[in-house]
Amino acid sequence: MVTMDAASVAFLREALSTTRWVERTREFGARLRTTRSPGGLLVVGTPEVEPWHLAAHLDDEARLSGLGQLAPTLVRWSPPPGAPAHLAVGIDRIQAARRGETLFVVAEDKAPAPLLDRVDDARRTGATILALDGGDPDLEGLAHDALAVPPDERLFTFDAAQHLVSMAAGESPRSGGRLIDRLARLAERITGPRVPD
DSSP states (O other): OOOOOHHHHHHHHHHTTTSSHHHHHHHHHHHHTTOOSTTOEEEEOOSSOOOHHHHHHHHHHHHHHTOGGGOEEEEBSSOOTTOOGGGOOBGGGGGGOOTTOEEEEEESSOOOHHHHHHHHHHHHTTOEEEEEESSOHHHHHHOSEEEEOOTTOSSOOHHHHHHHHHHHHTSOTTTTTOHHHHHHHHHHHHHOOOOOO
């Protein structure tokens, strides 16, 4: 997985500005913000690929934006014994998903039947289902909203889509979430307030 910094994501947005992708990832990011409380955003992948990198970016966005509901719970298929609490949430957590919580499924490859079964259960208990996928009609059929990045997408990768979505999730709908403003806030936290000349 290639790591992208904020400047790289801004460059990618600029390159995609004439396509539907920027607006679509912003809409999807706004859906992530509808989760009611911290810990209620459940992020799960397939047994083979855990979306820990995306979960880390969402956690950063929650801190930078002050939107606590974006602080994710990474749901893992097989957490190792003795894992830290934030890495020890097992797949059974999906069964406890309720109205006001969001199950965010991140699966570049086709979702296996056990994952689809759990997604269906969470939907029946009232959780909002969102999917970032590679074009899986079964998963998309269960989702309230899905953003598909087909394997033949030439403009950007599945990894890049994750970065666009996580950054969009942290944008304030009131201010438009201008990247320059967010970078300035981050710099101020690191170096202290800017003193005028």
